[in-house]
Amino acid sequence: xxxxxxxxxxxxxxxxxxxxxxxxxxxxxxxxxxxxxxxxxxxxxxxxxxxxxxxxxxxxxxxxxxxxxxxxxxxxxxxxxxxxxxxxxxxxxxxxxxxxxxxxxxxxxxxxxxxxxxxxxxxxxxxxxxxxxxxxxxxxxxxxxxxxxxxxxxxxxxxxxxxxxxxxxxxxxxxxxxxxxxxxxxxxxxxxxxxxxxxxxxxxxxxxxxxxxxxxxxxxxxxxxxxxxxxxxxxxxxxxxxxxxxxxxxxxxxxxxxxxxxxxxxxxxxxxxxxxxxxxxxxxxxxxxxxxxxxxxxxxxxxxxxxxxxxxxxxxxxxxxxx
Amino acid sequence: xxxxxxxxxxxxxxxxxxxxxxxxxxxxxxxxxxxxxxxxxxxxxxxxxxxxxxxxxxxxxxxxxxxxxxxxxxxxxxxxxxxxxxxxxxxxxxxxxxxxxxxxxxxxxxxxxxxxxxxxxxxxxxxxxxxxxxxxxxxxxxxxxxxxxxxxxxxxxxxxxxxxxxxxxxxxxxxxxxxxxxxxxxxxxxxxxxxxxxxxxxxxxxxxxxxxxxxxxxxxxxxxxxxxxxxxxxxxxxxxxxxxxxxxxxxxxxxxx
Numbered sequence: 001x002x003x004x005x006x007x008x009x010x011x012x013x014x015x016x017x018x019x020x021x022x023x024x025x026x027x028x029x030x031x032x033x034x035x036x037x038x039x040x041x042x043x044x045x046x047x048x049x050x051x052x053x054x055x056x057x058x059x060x061x062x063x064x065x066x067x068x069x070x071x072x073x074x075x076x077x078x079x080x081x082x083x084x085x086x087x088x089x090x091x092x093x094x095x096x097x098x099x100x101x102x103x104x105x106x107x108x109x110x111x112x113x114x115x116x117x118x119x120x121x122x123x124x125x126x127x128x129x130x131x132x133x134x135x136x137x138x139x140x141x142x143x144x145x146x147x148x149x150x151x152x153x154x155x156x157x158x159x160x161x162x163x164x165x166x167x168x169x170x171x172x173x174x175x176x177x178x179x180x181x182x183x184x185x186x187x188x189x190x191x192x193x194x195x196x197x198x199x200x201x202x203x204x205x206x207x208x209x210x211x212x213x214x215x216x217x218x219x220x221x222x223x224x225x226x227x228x229x230x231x232x233x234x235x236x237x238x239x240x241x242x243x244x245x246x247x248x249x250x251x252x253x254x255x256x257x258x259x260x261x262x263x264x265x266x267x268x269x270x271x272x273x274x275x276x277x278x279x280x281x282x283x284x285x286x287x288x289x290x291x292x293x294x295x296x297x298x299x300x301x302x303x304x305x306x307x308x309x310x311x312x313x314x315x316x317x318x319x320x321x322x323x
Numbered sequence: 324x325x326x327x328x329x330x331x332x333x334x335x336x337x338x339x340x341x342x343x344x345x346x347x348x349x350x351x352x353x354x355x356x357x358x359x360x361x362x363x364x365x366x367x368x369x370x371x372x373x374x375x376x377x378x379x380x381x382x383x384x385x386x387x388x389x390x391x392x393x394x395x396x397x398x399x400x401x402x403x404x405x406x407x408x409x410x411x412x413x414x415x416x417x418x419x420x421x422x423x424x425x426x427x428x429x430x431x432x433x434x435x436x437x438x439x440x441x442x443x444x445x446x447x448x449x450x451x452x453x454x455x456x457x458x459x460x461x462x463x464x465x466x467x468x469x470x471x472x473x474x475x476x477x478x479x480x481x482x483x484x485x486x487x488x489x490x491x492x493x494x495x496x497x498x499x500x501x502x503x504x505x506x507x508x509x510x511x512x513x514x515x516x517x518x519x520x521x522x523x524x525x526x527x528x529x530x531x532x533x534x535x536x537x538x539x540x541x542x543x544x545x546x547x548x549x550x551x552x553x554x555x556x557x558x559x560x561x562x563x564x565x566x567x568x569x570x571x572x573x574x575x576x577x578x579x580x
């Protein structure tokens with residue numbers, strides 16, 4: 001087990017180095033696509049903390065993503081132009097929303113939980129869409145100038161796609177390392193135990209609602225973190241970011257990559273965006289082709305692309321898939 | 324000076340709509356004994372356990388645990404006070420390893436449910452505690468096996484290990500030998516006897532196998548149609564005419580008791 005951990009750690013480190021070097025080898029166009037992929041990866045992985053680890057299917061994850069986006073846009077307009085303010089304020093905003101909404105949602109589980117999250121997600125969307133004076137209505141909130149990011153006195157130009165990519169990669173990596181730590185901690189085992197048999201968890205003395213609420217709040221905060229980056233990436237916070245279909249994207253990308261493996265949602269996100277990119281460059285009816293390819297992928301990789309590959313390789317090694 | 328009884332039930336009622344599952348059950352389980360609850364199917368044994376363990380709220384009446392009124396208290400709080408239970412249908416974490424099954428209650432017992440910043444692998448203290456319990460029930464060799472791959476009898480042992488990990492004062496076992504073959508039954512009965520003798524926990528079990536009940540229980544309660552019918556030592560119950568007629572229908576001899 002320890003050997004496997006260090007192997008995973010090594011592979012993760014290698015991937016991170018390659019990702020960091022990518023802007024030197026690809027066009028700016030691809031740097032932008034990669035930026036979107038890593039931001040959306042964090043969003044999908046935050047969803048999977050609830051879905052894959054805790055066993056809760058949320059259809060409201062975009063709500064917290066959107067709260068992060070709007071709160072950071074509002075912060076930039078009204079409060080401060082510093083990146084060091086807008087990122088944490090966005091995360092804390094999403095965290096507070098997740099805490100309050102989660103308090104209601106964790107009262108139920110399974111499909112009832114999913115419906116509650118969907119309901120709250122729709123409320124957040126309507127709030128963003130109709131509260132003209134604060135959110136700018138259907139136009140959204142434009143981010144007129146990028147926040148100022150200075151590290152040890154050096155100003156980093158966030159409107160340069162490469163620098164924005166590196167900043168996003170750093171923030172997303174920190175989010176993913178945090179998630180990894182959670183999954184490997186005692187709390188992580190409790191999440192899995194809750195997914196497996198929540199009744200047993202309460203019959204060994206743990207209030208299951210509290211476990212779920214903490215997971216919900218962490219997932220919402222990390223979605224908010226991704227939302228801040230996404231708003232900066234698009235120079236706008238718009239209502240579509242809170243729409244339930246945007247939550248559906250997290251579900252889709254997670255299933256596509258595999259919910260039972262840690263990095264599954266990230267791989268699913270990459271597959272999804274690369275496919276979308278190639279298909280839209282050939283046809284305007286891209287939804288048909290994307291849909292067809294997704295159907296084939298889901299049939300061919302029932303545990304998700306990464307999940308199925310991981311099972312396959314662990315069978316080759318004659319061991320159990322422990323990750 | 325009388326000792327506070329571990330579990331005291333006073334006039335407990337539980338209704339489901341118009342159906343009265345428990346109609347005024349009162350009983351006292353003393354400390355440090357192996358007590359059994361028997362009764363025909365539908366007597367209300369499992370309902371009784373569900374009310375006592377906090378799964379259902381009582382319709383009326385009181386449950387006292389260590390002298391404290393715990394009627395309607397949430398399950399996880401009762402567990403925290405030392406009241407644990409097993410289920411008639413094995414209730415474990417099927418996709419976790421045997422070790423992880425026991426680590427879960429160990430973490431909760433140590434108050435580290437929300438510890439996130441330290442890796443579980445570095446908590447060798449938790450692993451030691453869990454392994455000690457697996458040793459006690461004889462599951463140590465299966466520690467790294469996924470729970471669902473174990474034999475039926477071993478899965479039931481996992482549940483006992485899970486329960487023990489919380490260092491309980493009172494353990495309610497709902498039909499611990501249900502579905503077991505004679506060999507597995509002997510093994511679990513010996514284990515329960517051994518644990519009752521040295522773990523410091525009090526056992527309160529329901530059991531359909533009369534032979535088992537009369538051989539291990541020090542005290543027996545008989546429940547019939549939601550009301551207590553009799554209580555006493557195995558010998559007293561064996562010779563109780565009401566029990567023989569109403570519940571066992573004179574078939575005690577046929578059951579080899």
